[in-house]
Ligand code: NAD
């Protein structure tokens with residue numbers, strides 16, 4: 001089967017591509033190659049994929065790709081994905097996540113697409129207190145500009161299914177982690193800083209809770225949805241592995257045999273969501289999917305990968321300096 005993958009040079013899309021090639025899918029990759037992209041992530045399968053460097057906002061180019069490559073399924077991972085950057089400047093988030101998604105949905109209408117998988121996020125539901133879970137039918141209450149842009153994309157997908165019958169499926173994963181994640185996100189930041197014996201920045205007091213999903217489990221769920229997911233539906237993908245940030249940080253420091261004295265509390269993220277937690281009864285019941293990797297196993301594998309690939313991570317540091325100067329203000 002031919003699958004058009006957007007954003008496959010990114011962290012999660014590249015995991016999906018590596019698995020897809022192993023499953024004999026034919027992959028057409030459309031990626032703009034922003035700062036967050038790196039073709040090294042898919043180097044081992046590069047010869048097996050067709051790659052177009054383009055912005056999803058380029059309608060003519062997208063149309064050319066659909067016409068030439070005739071994909072049967074679209075898996076749309078491409079996005080601006082970092083909450084802190086959206087707080088500093090929302091514009092690229094609206095351009096790519098909202099307008100870009102609309103362009104892709106529009107182009108897809110003209111072709112015989114069996115499924116258009118729109119990768120969304122748990123952040124569209126807003127935040128939870130210490131109790132409760134988000135269901136696929138929970139109200140959408142996004143809090144950051146990033147979350148609003150993803151919610152808007154979901155609403156466009158909903159409208160294109162309802163109005164034009166485009167077979168859109170919305171997928172909402174929780175926080176992903178694993179090899180190749182760009183070191184602006186919590187887990188790679190902590191590993192990188194700790195390995196360097198630098199202060200490890202924790203927002204507020206580290207009480208916020210995230211549900212950690214190993215990236216290969218996430219890709220696996222998407223394959224189940226491609227096979228058996230229903231058009232017009234929404235699927236949450238979570239792991240049940242919730243951790244306070246401070247506990248996640250301490251776990252990483254312990255694996256690296258580093259002192260907790262490295263922890264530095266910095267000013268909180270504005271509008272910081274307290275907790276996310278996804279109910280996955282729907283995907284478990286309908287598609288028999290559940291995550292296979294527990295947090296302790298996943299984090300040990302992740303730390304090991306970063307230790308072995310620290311050169312790749314360090315190459316990204318120059319670009320990150322200006323972000324870190326603005327965000328990591330000691331309290
Ligand atoms: P990432 O930032 O690592 O990669 C994004 C990719 O999209 C990059 O390769 C980039 O070049 C590409 N891209 C960005 N703008 C583009 C444009 N205009 N045209 C074409 N390509 C463009 O992102 P990620 O962490 O792999 O996240 C993938 C998807 O999953 C995103 O939609 C994100 O919102 C969603 N998501 C991420 C997480 C997480 O924890 N990382 C959790 C839930 C959902």
Ligand code: TDX
Nearest residue numbers: 081082083121123175184185186189201202203208245
């Ligand atoms: O240096 C840090 N210190 C810190 O305490 C960073 C980068 C983050 N944090 C906190 C903020 C969050 O509570 O750690 C938690 C995780 O932060 P991020 O890694 O930035 O992820 P989050 O904001 O939860 O969003 C992620 O999950 C949902 C992805 O980046 C999104 O793309 C996805 O949709």
